[in-house]
Amino acid sequence: MLWEVEIRPRTGETDREGERVLAEARALGIDTLERVESARSFLIEGEVDEQRVAQALEPLLADSVVETTTIRALPASDGLPRGEAPVLLNVLFKPGVTDNVGHTARLAIRDLGVDVSAVSTCRKYYLAGPCTEEQLSRLAARVLANDAIEHILRGPLALNSLAIGSHYQFARQEIPIRDMGDETLQTLSREGQLYLSLAEMRTIQAHFQSLGRDPSDIELETIAQTWSEHCSHKTLRGRIAYKDADGEQRFENLLKETVFAATDALRKEFGPDDWCVSVFRDNAGVVKFNEEFDVCFKVETHNHPSAIEPYGGANTGLGGVIRDPLGTGMGARPVCNTDVFCFAPPDVPHAALPPGVLHPRTVIRGVVAGVRDYGNRMGIPTVNGAVFFDDRYLGNPLVYCGNVAMLPVGKSEKEVHPGDLIVAVGGRTGRDGIHGATFSSAELTHESETLSGGAVQIGNAVVEKMLMDVVLVARDRGLFNAITDCGAGGFSSAVGEMGEQTGAEVWLEKAPLKYSGLSYTEIWISEAQERMVLAVGPEQWEDFQALCASEGVEATVIGKFRDDGRLLLKYDGNVVGDLSMEFLHEGRPPVVREAVYLGPQTGRKFRLPRPKRTLPDAGSAAANSCLLAILGSLNVCSREWIIRQYDHEVQSGSVVKPLIGRRQDGPSDAAVVRPSLRSSRGLVISNGMNPRYGDLDPYWMAASAIDEAVRNCVAVGADPARIAILDNFCWGNTERPETLGTLVRAALACRDVAIAYRTPFISGKDSLNNEFTFAGPEGSQTITIPSSLLISALGQIEDVERAVTMDIKDVGNRLLLVGVTAAELGGSHLDLVLDEAGAPRPASIDSAAWSSVPRVDASAAPRVFHGLHAALRAGRARACHDLSEGGLAVTIAEMAFAGERGAEVQLQAAADAAGLDDLTFLFSESNTRFVLEAKPNDVAAIQAAFRSAGAPEPIDIGRVTSGDRVTIAGRNGESLVDCPIADLRAAWKSPLAWN
């Protein structure tokens, strides 16, 4: 029997989903739709009668206090249960897509002693009001379902069965690659979704010619996965011939000679005080924390999956990066997450979207919900993040997810022994995520959705939580020898990497499957989530297996490590693949690329048609109006809508939260977290990014990103001598020399600034080919994302009670400006809001300022950080906030409304010293600057701290008042800003005040 239990909100309860769909329909221009009622249902298959369903199952599936249920047998013979709602649309997962709720329901029903073979979930929509077929299909595609994972059935459900498995008939597949011409090789690479270059295909061909045989499909897939950009980072680790105005430079390995080189140089300099533990070799970077623990940090991207299915993409993006520290050393315990997103603006009209693109609102909601549901369920607080908006992220949003974890001292090394069992632990293997590694290395097109639907994974956080719990206990009991995560490339990548030095033999039929019918190759490259691979000694296996079973975690031996350097793949005893690890890991021909840097981007940037913005008329000076416009711009405004959906306090380590101040609505610079409740030492997590600067100069963009991440960290009290950083390069297609040129230039800045700031890079990642191609009115059009370098910083604070927040606190305290202001308005937010409003640039500002992107003074900046830190450590500052987008004006405004105190600022002394006009001084985004709040009698001590650090003394610019306004007076004493803090707060909160 197949039953449907349909559940609807009881009268008086809100039908939120129905309301959402109706609102979205209106936004799509479907005005004739009058009413939408939503329901959810469970489809239950098994030998069970209606009475049992009603008595036993219904109380488990529905909450009778707030919901009503209808039970019906399928296929439904009756007409629509609701006469006045003529259209019924059912949204179901496509066969094979993970249905977590259905899975849990099946297990819970079985626990009640009722035997059911399958349970699926379904969303139902009853639509009332005249709609055309075209409108219905638009609503279905844009609002109701995501075609990548779901399908829609109209009318009463006519299903007979939920069975999805199929019989798999083993047959070894060979690819006759030896006789192929170049063109056939390229076709094979593209259509087989291998995404390898011709040179790489030829190398593979030559290898098999020398072996005198053709490869099997699984061998080809293994090579493609191992050699993919995603897994081997061949561009950044490849040879590059780089040219810019200063001449030519050659790199044998760009990363090694820039980012890694900085770390190597610093570690030599640190000498016996080197606090790096494991860098650039394991799944995450590791540094020292205290005598008990080291700390790991990793940030990754999950861009392409998030473009196609934002919820699942972001969900598994976070799930994946949590497995990185868990797979670092012998396994680290996650303590917090950080997430940074880049989106197109949400106010784009639907009609302006190219084909195949999800609306940015849909992407934003999906991504935020995906991170929320994974992080919250894992019990890992999401403590820090950022969101950037640019039209060019349309079709290719960026989703960076990061995780910080604690590793007991001495557990950072692991070793696979020949003879160790290869054990798969956690989730089962299904067809989800086939070709993820190779797909993420390709460029997105408007057909990606259909071509790569299989690359979308759906996460199940609870499975990963259970997995994490047993791994950490097994680590402490010494029940395995090595561990790594199953990420992109699945078993292929995990086993291939773990067995690189030893060799491995895998028995693919042993892998537990979600459903039958997978071929041996699908099992090998599936990217099903929540799996780890462990090397377990035969003598450890019994205890390890018992531990896993005791917590309901599945652990299965799928092979063993060998000692002959071969990767031997078998299915039911048949050899389906036999590769040498050496060819797999060392055989890839070096990538050689040209790179050229041509100077600032002058061409017209891709622009979406958006509603015209105007500068708010604040009644008085232009500065007032610009300040309100910047506070209300998408990159600056409050992220409260997102932050409040994230659990940022689980594990009880929270010290400085993302939103702080009197009403808990001010933006903190960085998170402070206490990873061990028995110690007062804290971690500080922050980030820096400014893609807008990259259009003008990627070198200074990278330098500014490092400065921003470091100054955010230092602003809350982190010791500048103990800050580790990560790089994440998201770029366009680097096969274009001018695109690669901008990346090289950014990497050079990474090297220079990391050395100067003594902030070692400890891990990093790159995601190239972030472009979206579609058929536009004038033929094929490609949108390339802005060059987006995210710098994530991991700082440490000796005593969390010394942490400082950005909200101003006490009336009468002085406000001090730290750092040097220059005429740097290139890529600034003042420029952005003027441009968006079509307003002229003020005549008082020197025109050269608009092309001057903020630089860093690599020798002066560290002295400023050390001077500031000395002042904060001594408890001399009541508040500290860095200056970033929108410069001084925005910083003062944020400090004031967060503290619910007035601020009175005079620019005269400071602007005179800098030799700048008022507007430039107010809105310049020069780096390495802060505003401090200090008691009047602490000012001298603060000045002294800066002097002894060799940094310029902070300048007194005003005071905290008991009033409710921010006033800023210019050089001649005239009022530039005079605005109630309530208005500043309202402007800052309004753009993303969603629900």
Next chain:
Amino acid sequence: MIKPRVCVLRAPGTNCDVETAFAFENCGADAERVHLFRLLEDPSLLDRFQVLCVPGGFSYGDDLGAGVVFGSQLRGRLGDAFGRFLTADKLALGICNGFQVLVKAGILPDGGEGWSGDATKPRDMTLTWNRNGTYTALWTRLRVCSPKCVFLRGIETMDAPIAHAEGRIAVRDPAILDRWRERGQVALCYVDSAGQQCADVLPWPDNPNGSFANIAGLCDATGRVFGLMPHPERFLFATQHPTWTRDGRQGEGDGMKIFRNAVEYFG
């Protein structure tokens, strides 16, 4: 003083067990994190403990509604063991997901009174979706509304964060409020920022989920079984408070007292 034994009961997806056990230990208890599967294997294990705490998290992913599957496991095979525990002079505490579990299991609001472990008995109340339809994390101000609750002795007001999607108390019949009040079961309420109680449902964010009668926590008529949506284990230290850098807070947080009360009950 004797060290009461605390069972911090965790199921797949529980995630506040470590800090909750820490809070009890810190107050002098002997806290053990016990997996539900151990209890299912041997229900008499529960008899060894004086305090049962079901901590926060997403048990079984909350896939069938918050606390539903974990709650359903506490009936059936564990029905007798829970019957013994709830009628003895022992304490039970459910925090956030733990509160949801105790409600969905039928353990709250009436504790051992009439406990049958019967899965089909319809409940009078539930914890369901927040009015805003979304998981929400923020700090709330709370007032103790009943002298009965053992865990809240000596507390008048306190601050604590909530972090949940399904924390709104909904009832089949609003008249139940009179019964709860008479019996001293309305233990903890959300109040406005001035700490004042209100007859009407307070707006967001004071009442963050739209809970019936602004109720944040309920206890049984003995005051020994208590469930609340806010997380006291996230306010054990002053530095966890969102405004600690402003108001000079130091030392212990408001939440510690709840755990200490449990320990001192056996002192």
